[in-house]
Amino acid sequence: MKIIKLDAIDSTNSYLKKLLNKESLDDLTVVVSKHQTQGRGRNGNVWSNKPSLNLAFSIYKRFSDFEIDKKFMLNVISSISVYETLKKYNLFDLTIKWPNDIMTEDKKISGILIENNIRGNRIKHSVIGIGININQSEFKNLPNATSIFIETGKLNSVEIIACELQKILEKNFNLFKINENELIKNYNSLLYKKNETSNFSANDMSKFQGNIIKVGIDGKITIRVSNKQLSKYSESEIKLII
Structure with missing residues (x-):
């Protein structure tokens, strides 16, 4: 190498x-x-x-x-x-x-x-x-x-x-x-904030809370939002707020 x-x-x-x-x-x-x-x-x-x-x-x-x-x-x-x-x-x-x-x-x-x-x-x-x-x-x-x-x-x-x-x-x-x-x-x-309530911002400037569940082989992250629904997002759609 x-x-x-x-x-x-x-x-x-x-x-x-x-x-x-x-x-x-x-x-x-x-x-x-x-x-x-x-x-x-x-x-x-x-x-x-x-x-x-x-x-x-x-x-x-x-x-x-x-x-x-x-x-x-x-x-x-x-x-x-x-x-x-x-x-x-x-x-x-x-x-x-x-x-x-x-x-x-x-x-x-x-x-x-x-x-x-x-x-x-x-x-x-x-x-x-x-x-x-x-x-x-x-x-x-x-x-x-x-x-x-x-x-x-x-x-x-x-x-x-x-x-x-x-x-x-x-x-x-x-x-x-x-x-x-x-x-x-x-x-x-090894996911940061996995299974913890975290803050996210979306492309439309809205903000929401949810729990990170997992990331798939396609790169989409699965989040359990406040109404307990599971939603998937690509990295171009949302951002995790530290």
Whole structure:
């Protein structure tokens, strides 16, 4: 497995996609950068990243036969892999916030951005961007952000965590080939706010309360709303309010 190390770049995802346009890459090629000036999150959000303190990581994954209907499994594989990487660092109450944020004690410690190359009804390859807050000591104007250092008081090697994450991602992609049901089961067991009364906002700006029951392989979340009715939503329809 190849790791490309950079001092600074606008976005590791963008760099990896540009590289793919120029040359053929080995499966599971990784790009890491000490500084990312225009890190991107889901829904156009910007990821705050101070130089050399956090992990800016993107991995290329090639597929031979990946049905687009199962694309949410990329969120499952990626978020479980980050969870498994972080759990050895003594973080309290580590969970996965649907669809793919990693939380510790109600604060976000990692986010994931997945960009797919689609042909017909198949995903040909994916570029998976992962940001993990490691040694940053403060996040101005981001009250819901945290890092390993803030939570534990210990500094850690960004490079070691990158290598650990790459190996765990490979393991879970191999597991996906033989037992995708185990992965979605594990994902559901780690869900943030599962079976707790939580607040949600909908596209029409309305707000409601409900209990998260589970997430399906299609990525839709099942919520028991106040009238005890079960409703399913896609990530484009609602947002969990922290």
